[in-house]
Amino acid sequence: MRWNKLEDEACSVARTVSVIGDRWTLLILRDCFLRVRRFEEFQARLGVTRPILASRLRKLVKDFVLAKVPYQERPLRYEYRLTQKGLDLYPIVMSIVHWGDVHMAGKKGRPLLHQHVNCGKAFDPVMICSACGEPLSPKHVHVLRGPGATSPRHLPPHLQAAEAKRQRPARSSRSQR
Amino acid sequence: MRWNKLEDEACSVARTVSVIGDRWTLLILRDCFLRVRRFEEFQARLGVTRPILASRLRKLVKDFVLAKVPYQERPLRYEYRLTQKGLDLYPIVMSIVHWGDVHMAGKKGRPLLHQHVNCGKAFDPVMICSACGEPLSPKHVHVLRGPGATSPRHLPPHLQAAEAKRQRPARSSRSQR
């Protein structure tokens, strides 16, 4: 399956991955949140080749994650800034950082620490339920069919039997494709 | 830069990306959290080619994200199950799903809904500060040098000047490597 097919899948992971599911893109975004904005700076920090960097930045701009805004004229120069859509990627980047801190840190400890300006303390990110505020664990989450579900192929296995029934309440219909 | 160099970087994002920073790996993990466990099932659901699937599963096992456990003998067959290290990826997967739900959902809405078993309600994941419990926003987080920091190249730009001073408090020392 090709990259461009991914974004058409009825799956939020697949659609997100079609935008950021590339190692260089993730590293570019890390640097964006560290306030890196210019082509040369990305290139020096990441060690990525220039053609790849150019193509990834182009794609992120096309997907409205970054915006090219001029920071000088004559010669006209642009910098890359996170849009709101891009800023909303913060939980993804933070949870990636945190997993790396916990599971991949060397014996010297984590490379960076995060301090919450509001409370002044060093912290870890914690993911909670928006309804009750409890921390989330995979065992305590049920997955249900949403309004945007289409092909049963993307439903979780435990929902596929139910879906099969939905498709043929009267079995004469040709709607099962 | 090659894949295998990535995990040596003093950056938690780079190290995490060296494990999961591949589009197929992320989709495999999505399915793992939906309780998919067998080769054929991954292959049918993902539409990935068999060699790629085999190589990604092998790598996830090597990195202790998945474990191969036998579910029958004669013929001996294994299934792939998330380890604790793998289960800890849940916040990453959930934040990816949520970003897709918010920014990439079609006009029909999100494909899947999540229900929190503890409280019974449909919910969104929210990332908060472990110290004060407030939701996190990139603007309210300061990044500080951690004990595992090494090359200044990976420090955020605003820390590099400070780092340069650290390296030569008395400029006769040879400690600037």
Place this chain on the structure above:
DNA sequence: GGTGGATGGTTTCGTTATTGAACCTACGCT
């Protein structure tokens, strides 16, 4: 005792994507 099915892969070969190095453009400075 040969045939077929299920599961979990590997081989092979042609097409893309990535890498590394060099090159290009527009401007400003001296």
Place this chain on the structure above:
DNA sequence: AGCGTAGGTTCAATAACGAAACCATCCACC
């Protein structure tokens, strides 16, 4: 005129991927 800076593009060589076929075990049946 010549050099430096910023932000790219072009090109040839190499690596990764995709599609299809093939292989290995075991079982069940005829």
